[in-house]
Amino acid sequence: MGDILVGTCSWSDKSLVGSFYPAGLKPVDQISHYALQFPTVEINSSFYAIPAPHVCASWAEKTPPGFIFHAKAFGPITTHKTEWNGEAHRRATPEMLRVWEESMEPLESAGKLGYTLLQFPRWFMPNRENRDYIAWLRDSMPNARLAVEFRNAWWLKEPEPLLKWLREREMAHVCVDEPQTSDKASARLVTAATRSDFAILRLHGRNTESWEKPNAGVNERFNYNYSDREIHEEILPTARALANSTERTFVLFNNVHNGYGVHNAVVLLRALSAEIRTTTLFG
16 A cells, blocks of 8 residues: 555645644744644645745755645636736646746755646536646646646546546546535545556535535635544545555645644544554554
C-alpha cells in the first residue's frame, strides 16, 4: 500500500488564530507552524491571484524537506471570471499559463510542488468544447501534475469513459466527498486513481442544507465537522482503497472554517497511526 498524506485545503483561515495557531504568531510564520503538524497543504490563495515567485520561494524556505504544496489553479484557468492584468478573463491564455509556471517554479525546484488543481465549476458542462479546453491545458502545461475536479455531476454520471480519457493524458481524477443534493450540484464519490504515482481525495463536508443555498458564502457552504465515525468507517477505507493502487494518496480537508478541517485531519492521522502500530505488532 502506498503512503497516505493528510492535510487541509488552506492554512490561513482566520478561525485558526488562537486555536490552531498560537496567539501573536505572525501570518507569514503560520505555514511553518502548520508544517510541524501536517506533511501537505493546498494553496488556496492562488485561485484568486497568481502568487509572485518570491512568495512561493518563501513558502519553500519555511517548510521542512519533504513537505508538499499543491496549487489551486488561478480562477480563469478553470473558467472562473477573474481580473488579470487589468482585464476580466474567463479562460486561460498562453501568457497567463507562462506566468503561472514561473510562479510555481521555486516550489518545483525545491521538490515541494505536488499537483495543480483544476477545479471546474457547475456551469462547466461535459461537451466537446470543454473537453478540448482541458486537453489544451494539458498540452500547454506538459510538465505539470494536473488534477481535475468537476463540480458538475454530469461529468461522472458514467465515469469509466472519463477516467480512461484522463489516464490517457496522465491527468489525476480528484475523488470528492461532498453534500449530495441535486443532480447538477453534487458530484458523487468515484473512488478511482488515474495515475500510478498519486491519487487525491478532497473532502468538502456534507452540509446539504447550505450547499445549494442562494447567496451562501464559502464558510457557510463548507461548514461541516466530520464525525469520528465518518472518518473511521468511510473516509479511512476510501483513502486505503486509493493507496492500494498508487504510490501516494493525498487526503485534503476543505472544511477549514471553525478549525473543522484541522481537527478532522488530526483524527484521520491518528487513525492511520493506529493502523501502522497494529500492523507492526500483529502483521
